[in-house]
Amino acid sequence: MPVHADANIVTADALTLLLHNQHALGAAIEEVTKWLSDNGVHTVADNAYVAMQTLDTNAKAITDAITRLRQY
Template sequence: MDERPPITADTLELLHLNQIAIRAALEEVSLWISQRGSTNVHDNILSILHTLDTNAEAIASGIESLRSM
């Protein structure tokens, strides 16, 4: 049996969890920045968060596919 798909899925899942944690941290910083009046920076970060969310969905789907192999 080939061990690569489970190892790859496990590794990608850890990276995915890191991405989720980084997203949460960015959101906290963005809210802090917004509260201090820098709405342009906050808006830019919200755009980046949207990209992270989109990519996270694709990563989760890929992990699910690897696990079903």
């Protein structure tokens, strides 16, 4: 196996762990957003929702990078 393939595997594995963290953070922000919304703090809930959208967008990019790395 070429050396760069080993590096790709290590990088893809690290990105996968970061992606799992990203999903966990998104779930936590979603819970906080719901609580904020239910308790009338709508402006902050809206800001948290925007943060969740950013996490989703970045998760897609991380997933794409993992897929590309694992192809080599």
